[in-house]
Amino acid sequence: MxxxxxxxxxxxxxxxxxxxxxxxxxxxxxxxxxxxxxxxxxxxxxxxxxxxxxxxxxxxxxxxxxxxxxxxxxxxxxxxxxxxxxxxxxxxxxxxxxxxxxxxxxxxxxxxxxxxxxxxxxxxxxxxxxxxxxxxxxxxxxxxxxxxxxxxxxxxxxxxxxxxxxxxxxxxxxxxxxxxxxAETSRLSREAGVAAERERLAGEIHDTLAQGFTSIVALTQAIEAEMGTDPEAAARHLALIESTARENLTEARTMVTRLTPTALDGATLPAAIRRLCLAFEAETGISVRDRIAEGTPSAGMAGDVVLLRAAQEALANIRQHAGAGSVAVTLDSDTDAVRLTVSDNGIGLTEPHTDGFGLRGMRSRVAQVGGTVTLSAGAAERGLRLDVEVPT
Known part of the structure; x- marks a missing residue:
């Protein structure tokens, strides 16, 4: 028995x-x-x-x-x-x-x-x-x-x-x-998976849709000031609003169906970052100097996504907080890594500094692919410099 x-x-x-x-x-x-x-x-x-x-x-x-x-x-x-x-x-x-x-x-x-x-x-x-x-x-x-x-x-x-x-x-x-x-292990695994997916989606939304909506809000405010004084500039900004909204819609649909960012769909990482710089300059009027090596090798899909999201987050922070007049974006590589550098001539970091959601998400994504993130003062101790390195 x-x-x-x-x-x-x-x-x-x-x-x-x-x-x-x-x-x-x-x-x-x-x-x-x-x-x-x-x-x-x-x-x-x-x-x-x-x-x-x-x-x-x-x-x-x-x-x-x-x-x-x-x-x-x-x-x-x-x-x-x-x-x-x-x-x-x-x-x-x-x-x-x-x-x-x-x-x-x-x-x-x-x-x-x-x-x-x-x-x-x-x-x-x-x-x-x-x-x-x-x-x-x-x-x-x-x-x-x-x-x-x-x-x-x-x-x-x-x-x-x-x-x-x-x-x-x-x-x-x-x-x-x-x-x-x-059963407990399975439950904890499901909860961990849900938490990881929630964090991933939060980062994706922050880096894409939220930044797009921020651009639309900024452009709308610019149009309000230009309606009576500069109709041509208002029309250009209105066109940018439409373009940004369409990109946001496409990004949202892509997010639902697959993981590859729209900007990397059929394009190389250098081309995607160059388009990002051009759009940033057009929307903000801030001068962008890009030194992007066209022959930069891919860091793999995961590494390329991390670098693209880092560039988006850096430019979004400059737009909202830096008060900068110019930005420099560099993308290059050596034998075992791809490096992204974004620097500005704005106000830099205030002390004491605590990473916000965007920077925490960036550090987490970069760490997941074995890379590093470094924040430092810009040239002549002005502004801020962000260095992201991802192994190839």
Missing amino acids: DGGGPEHPTWHWLWDLYMTAMCGVTIGGVLLLDDSVPGRSPAGAVAALVAMLVWLTVVGRRVPRLGGLGPRPLGYVLVAVALWCVAMWCAPAAVAAIPALFPVVFSTLPLGAAIGAAVTIAVLPLGLVLADSGASSRYLTIALAVALMGLVTGPILGIFIVNSVRQRMALALLVDELRDSR
């Missing part, structure tokens, strides 16, 4: 098979040996053995295993032993069912009580013979042999059964713990 815990055993089909076989063999012995070992009522013995089989296989399913000495396990054992005694009283050959009782007591009662019950069961046939016919009974030698065999084999078999049941219980508990642990 498997142990699913002392109060909830998991029934094993071998228990039913063993009990059925032992009771069946004993019933056969009672009927076949009736001539040589006559009894008071072979039919009564058969009925008692059938009742014992039903009791052991049906009622036993809800009996606690290796628990305390409570009324349920104690009553279960006493009824089984009583039915066996009735069978032996009706036909002495029913003593053959004794091997069915040792597993019952040792799988149900605590070890000390089980040993006491096993000793009692072993000497019961001898006691019944003496009570029935006294020391002159012709069955005395057989009863004595059964008692001695039971006294020797009962405790040994019982201890083996107890250890087996305890091992099964421990194994069942371990399986339950492993199942719970696997």
Whole structure:
């Protein structure tokens, strides 16, 4: 019998098979040996053995295993032993069912009580013979042999059964713990995946859609000032608003369907960054000097995306915070890395400085591809310089 815990055993089909076989063999012995070992009522013995089989296989399913000495396990054992005694009283050959009782007591009662019950069961046939016919009974030698065999084999078999049941219980508990642990690991993995995807999408939205909307807001404010004074500039800025909105829409659709940024769709990283510089200059009026090497090798799709997003974030920060009049963007490489440098002549960093969401996201993305991010003062200690290096 498997142990699913002392109060909830998991029934094993071998228990039913063993009990059925032992009771069946004993019933056969009672009927076949009736001539040589006559009894008071072979039919009564058969009925008692059938009742014992039903009791052991049906009622036993809800009996606690290796628990305390409570009324349920104690009553279960006493009824089984009583039915066996009735069978032996009706036909002495029913003593053959004794091997069915040792597993019952040792799988149900605590070890000390089980040993006491096993000793009692072993000497019961001898006691019944003496009570029935006294020391002159012709069955005395057989009863004595059964008692001695039971006294020797009962405790040994019982201890083996107890250890087996305890091992099964421990194994069942371990399986339950492993199942719970696997479920918890799966839950944590899903949560970590959700958190990572949420962070990725937040970074994508910040670097694309949010910056596009910021450009639209800035251009709208410029148009408000130019409507009455410079209609041509207002028209140019209106066209830029339309272009930026279309790019945002395309970026949003791309974000839904795949991971490659629209700017890199069918284009090299140098070309994408050059277009980014041209758009920035047109929208802000800030002069951009780009030194972008056309032969810059790809850092792989992940590395190229990281460098493009870093350039977008750097230019967005310059637009919003730097107060700069000019910007320099450099993209070059050596044998094992691609470097992006964005510098401006604005106000630089204020002290104390704490990275915002954009810079934290940039550092995280660059670290994921094994790169580095460095912030330092610009030329002549003016403005800010951002260096991003990604291995190829």
